[in-house]
Amino acid sequence: MFTVIFYVFAVITLGASAIVVFSRNIVHSAFALLFAFFGVAGLYVLLMADFLAITQLMIYVGGILVLLIFGVMLTQRQIDVDIRTGTFQVFPALVIVSALAGTLVGMFWVTNWKIAQTAPPETTASKIGELLLTNYVLPFEIASVILLVALIGAAMIARREKKA
């Protein structure tokens, strides 16, 4: 059962990201990214990270993807519907990427990873909350400040008016 579900989500993730990467139509890419994020959320569930899976759905699908689609819609010329996007440096990129993928897969294949006997707890949300307010309280606060700065900065940059 685990095996079947793993392969279903793996195929969804990899197939959707292949569409994201290789489709010429940027709107197709944006919507395929939705399925890629869903597949990754499914993989998180398989890895017993229920809180992370919900976070993935809410922030990536609900936030980041919507922002990206806004970006697509706001930066395409509406009149001559120029929605196709070109590619360049395809051949060198293919060489670099296949070398990179080969290296990574070989490394993951050869290395004898440590396998722990203990599994993480079944329900993670309360444990993550505790850790965020004890061991990880400083990164947590810094992350909140970064979000505030990023929001103010984004509003300032996007609203800046051109001086005549």
Add this chain to the structure above:
Amino acid sequence: MMEQVLQWLKTPGLNHFLILSAILFSMGIYAVLTRKNAIMVLMGIELVLNAANINFIAFSRYSTGTLDGQIVAIFVIILAAAEVAIALAIVLNIYQTFNTVNVDEINQLRD
């Protein structure tokens, strides 16, 4: 040899998640390297970040047995949200200034 591979494919474990994330990472890098549209480059970056997150959570599940990897993944998601907000603001500004978002046509810092 063939049977070993089949046997390996039948029992998903840490290595399967790692190799999946390696492929996802490579596709993200490919999008970053080849796409002209700045928003497509951002989508590639999102794929790369997702691949990194899969690794963190897979190691958290199989190698450490603690939740530390999941906490790091939460911070990665937070930073991805901040990054995409800033990046899209910059892209919109570039579009207003140069009337294009193709990264190979934008070669000046002023208009």
